[in-house]
Amino acid sequence: MRLPTLRRTRPAEPGVISGAVRLDRRTKRLVGRLRPGEIAVIDHVDLDRVAADSLVAAGVAAVLNAKPSVSGRYPNLGPEVLVSAGIPLVDDLGEELFDRLREGDEVRIEGDSVFCDGNLVAQGQRQDSETVAQAMADAREGLSVQLEAFAANTMEYLKQERDLLLDGVGVPDVETKIAGRHCLIVVRGYDYKADLDVLRPYIREYKPVLIGVDGGADALVEAGYTPDMIVGDMDSVSDDVLRCGAEIVVHAYPDGRAPGLARVHQLGLPATPFPAAATSEDIAMLIADEKGASLIVAVGTHATLVEFLDKGRGGMASTFLTRLKVGGKLVDAKGVSRLYRQSMSGSSLLLLVLSAIAAMASAMAVTTVGKAYLGVVAEWWDNLLFSIFS
Template sequence: MALFSRNPEQPGALRDCTPGAKGMKKFSEGDVAVIDAANISRHEAQTLVDLKPSAVINVAEFSTGSIPNYGPHMLLDADITLLEGVGQSFVSEFKEGKRARIGEDGTVFSGDKALGTGRMVTRERAEKNFASAQGALIDHMESFFGNSIDFINSEGPLLIDGLGVPASGSEIAGRKVVLFSPTDKHREQLKQLRNFIREYEPLLIAVGAAADSLLAQGYKPDFIIGDPNSVSDEALRCGARVIVPADPEGEVEGLDRIQDLGIGAMTFPAATHSGTDLGLLFADYHGADLIVQAGGGVDLDDIFEDRTNPSAVLSRLKAGTKVVDADAVINLYSAPSSNLGWLWALLGILVAIAVVILIVGFGGNQDFASNLSETWSSLFGGA
């Protein structure tokens, strides 16, 4: 693979192409794309290929070995130099637009300053990672579905007939429910769901620490599900009904906390302690009309990359079409941006002027034109 030239006249400006950065807009053919994309997909790779970079520097690994992804092959087919694993510190070290070169050992230089070091990705390495990932994915999926069968075997009565679901929740029937899980994005999603909440007044189910997020934004949860040790005293005492996960033998984490606070709580015995999974089963069992899940969902990539478990998948399958991701609802309630605001303002001014003219023209004792002339003369005649 060709390395960057030491000649400063050669192209090779570093461009930050990580999510939210502005490097994509400034990108010119031959620049160097800096990304943070583990297991880069074909779509992501094609976006880079279209930019025609001389090299792509990845903070993460182009392929971690967890899934067989074609992204690295597409970039190599386009004769693009690939450097991976430079680490998060590299993002803060380089300056947007500065020219760079890559040494034979994978060190990135800007002038004489070393910004970081990574690994060169060759065709041989990409093929080896792909083959290894194929085998690992098959092994992982066999294990995942084996665990799914075990979960169904132990929790079939819960999944089929709702055995063990707390009985207190009859008011959920026919209502819309928003289930908040305490992930990185749930607070922002809560703000963006305010119009939906105002219009439909759904019941609010908070999982663990999400109860405190609801209180902080002026909402009171109707139900709190999860380990009480992750919830503040204020939230536990806010009037919400508290549901505490219990293992199949009946042991409950956080029971001492509930007793010390002197509040009532219901137990939910199951083979999973995930408040989100239990919340979905709880809302579905009691007949929720719609369940909006805020704080992250589950997709096939999560299964492939071992970011979820069988209970998460099966609980969502049980709730079926009732479950809607919060981002979908937010998208429906987001008005498209418009650049025509100035036109509406101008139209409003013109309408106001026309109204004034009509009032003046028809408001006098003379004909329309004479009334306008007399009013104009009285206002500006002495100017």
């Protein structure tokens, strides 16, 4: 007997959630299949903010995590995002969760327990604002260890990619004309929708080269733009966007393996591989810098130490070093949006209107046509007064 029958025979209870599950060990793949009201089953230790934002945007009814959403290594931001959005989060349910559930199964979540067909599937820890706050406080105490690991990863990456970072060795030739132009690099990360919306005046005026990093290319299309270049490992960009005519650069492993290249070739599209140990957003910046961009504007990328750690992988060391290399050209979208936010106070608007009226009055007073028109208006006004008071 499936759970829909169970829901009809039992009244709704506070704290009880029912729905169909969608499973995937990679959260960013899962969000593309989720529908509002479904329950996401993930395998994501130290859930980051970007993943949590995407789950909230998908309208999930709850999140079941086989791993701890806060391991204590560092204060990651994802669990707080889910809890603040009112989405139930049950943690540390175990790897067996993926063996015991199938795509589309109807489950019932009661507290920290998960049931399917009336049978207990797994038990974990139900997170709330208090448990997340305590876990974050504990994680901050161990932050120094993560900083040491981050520094070690940074030095290791510098040894591996010294020629790329210092001299641009390995950056492929591209057809897109970048020299002397602004480049807008879009990652589907923190606040990318709001930043793109505010940047519309900037994009209209400067017409920058539009570079989408994986799903960032979809973000550009959703905002009404066509990307000039798509960079990434091609695991989260849609087929339709890949066919939009943009130049495609596939991020490859340092040994030359590029799993995303096969997908692009299956679509019958040309692509250029770029082997590097950096992240996809980093190689997009390195391409823009090496090909002569005058300014690089970043949307949705990682900018602070907490954001670097929140990404939760050693590869973020490349992000730190890449920003050191391109720092003279790099501007975060939030800074540009502050410069281009269009607003006008009421007093300024009134002054503008009065100035326009004064200019019109002056023009009419000194021109023959204006004087004739004023004479007609004066005669009309006299006739109006005469009809009122006579």
